[in-house]
Amino acid sequence: MHELKISIITVCYNxxxxxxxxxxxVINQYYSNIEYIIVDGASSDATFNIINRYKGHIQLMVSEPDGGIYDAMNKGxxxxTGQVVGMLNADDVFADNGAVGAIAAAFEKKDNDILYADLNYLKQNGSIFRKWRSGYYKEGIFNKGWMPPHPTFYCKRSLYELFGNYSPDFGTAADYELMLRFIHVKKASVFYLERVVVNMNTGGVSNNSYLGRIKVLFLDLKxxxxxxxxxxxxxxxxxxxxKIKQFF
Known part of the structure; x- marks a missing residue:
């Protein structure tokens, strides 16, 4: 058994x-010490029936109404109980079976508070059309519009106790606000894992409409x-x- 327990949280609805x-x-990862948590928002389709098929591989699962994606993340x-916590969206997947092992090894070796990595955006047919290569963090770089990709963001669970959880006040920009708070304001130590760990499908909560894109601009500014x-x-x-360079 590996020493470091990593809690992976998937929130979902329909x-x-x-x-x-x-x-x-998640369950095909080579790394064995994973605590998998699924928080379902009382889906009205077959989501929870599918989850139940894998209950032997899921340590904690709940299906009940919630206040949205970030409220569900806070529940998770x-x-x-893992020393390190990360999120995997319901429509995303790990890039390969060694992704969590690479994350765990980096935490064990570097002993930083936060890790982030790279991700690919996929089309519906599974082909890559956009690549988010994060680059190394430098203090103050948030002032230049930098942020790490949230699906690759893993941090020690103690940071949530110290600095707080996702804030619903920031709507769909709550993930950006939390990373800004943890890294830029609280100056938690950060490590960049120069590796693709997540394949992300398009159509997320914040970019699924023009109105949503405009709204997130104001929430980012907030x-x-x-x-x-x-x-x-x-x-x-x-x-x-x-974001433009991610297409090249």
Whole structure:
């Protein structure tokens, strides 16, 4: 048994078309000391029936109404017992069976508070059309619109106890606000794992419509002003422009 326990949390709602693939990508990991937690928001489709098929591989599972994706994530964090916690969205998968092992090895070797890595965006046919290569963190780089990809964000569970959970006040930008708070404001130690660990499908909560994209701009600005970034409108512009290079 590996020493470091990693809690992986999947939150879902009416995800019958993707949840099985997500679960399989977790239970097929070579790394054995995984605590898998699934928080379902009382799905009305076959999602929870599919989850039940794999209950022998899932340490904790719940299906009940919640206040949205970040409320569900907070529920999962409250249930977690691993030293390290990360999220895997219901429509995403690990890039390969060694991803969690690479994350665990980096934490054990570097002993940092936070790890982030790279991810690929996939089309519906499974082909890669966008590559998010994070790059190394430098203090102050959030002022230039930088952020790590949230699906690759893993941190010690103690950070949630010290710095707080996802804040519903920031809506679909709650993941950005939390990473900004943990890394930029609280200055937790960070390690960049230069490796693709997650394949992410398009159509997330924050970018599934033009209205959603406009709304998240304002929520990003709210987080930037909250945490004292220099020239938030400029940081927001850089944050948007940085996505262009992911297509090349």
């Amino acid at each position: 995800a019958e078309s993707t949840i099985e693939r997500c679960i399989q990508s 964090i409250a249930m977690a 987080a930037m002003y909250k945490h004292g970034l220099k020239f938030p409108p400029i940081a927001l512009l850089y944050k948007r422009l940085s």
